[in-house]
Amino acid sequence: MGQRFYESPLHRSLRFAARAGATLPVFMAPMSGASPVSLASAIANAGGMGACGALLMSPQAISSWADEFRQHSSGPFQINLWVPDPPPVRDAAAEERQRAFLGSWGPEIPADAGDTPLQDFEAQCLALLQAKPRVISSIMGLFPPSFVDEMKAQGILWFATATTAAEARAAEAAGADVIVAQGAEAGGHRGAFHAANAEAEAVGLFALLPQVCDAVSLPVIATGGISDGRGIAAALVLGASAVQIGTGFLRTPEAGIHPTYADRLEKTEAHDTRLTRAFSGRTGRAVRTRYVEEAAARGPAPAPYPVQRALTRSMRDEAAAQNDPERMQMWAGQATSLARPLPAATLLQTWWEDALTYLR
Structure with missing residues (x-):
């Protein structure tokens, strides 16, 4: 709706990028545990937007990340937080079965392993406000109204991730500035507002x-399964004002992921990934490994998030x-096979030049 359908995809996307403080409408997806400053700053310096997935980070770590980013780039960045789920319903007998299963895959799991606490969400939110990124983004739900008011007072944009049209409407009503439409092709966790619906309501990006x-x-950013210029152009033609790319950047030298992980990504095609709760208790898309397949076929039901994440640590x-993949x-x-082991700036520029051949 609105103005985006009365202007060309190229003009719309460049106008939006400028509003976000970037030159190009190709942004880094915030990936918890895989958002080093080296990658985020390289993308921002090449004209995109850097990102930090702050789920596992303490307030001090968030502040340090933002300070380090600004030492390497004057470009824009976003910081992302999960909206907390309700406290998990614990089942001691089920967790004991899960610990026994995991013990056959690695070290014995202590009985209290699932008690590991999450970071303090309110303290993380305060750290985000103090860091003053261009964008604060949400996933797994909506930010509290008081936090939204504080963001707006400071001129910080709210990018709200949605996995269904209903979630997008709810985010708009809650005051989001931008909707990030996450397709089921995306790597990592599904951003469904309700964990129980993540698999049943999984929708591919170009249908969503x-x-x-x-x-x-509102402007919409497309994410999930985009790792080349064709995907960027297609998303913009379908109405997106920008794209976010995560897995497509993971083989860059700046990402610094485990070499075994990077090697496996080179060999991973779309059908070599699947949705699983076996690592964290929350639905996410991962490489089909022996553990993932065995957990689905013969393992006990995963514990809820974040208990399962603590048990598998x-x-x-x-x-x-x-080095055991x-x-x-x-x-x-699902677009992992399109990722290339090239510098992030080279990838971004190549993707955008390729996208322009379709958009023009």
């Missing part, structure tokens, strides 16, 4: 995107130390 654009009057840590947590989108 035009429906979200029709449902709201020892296995994940040991797998990384032993079959037990590693390797989030990956």
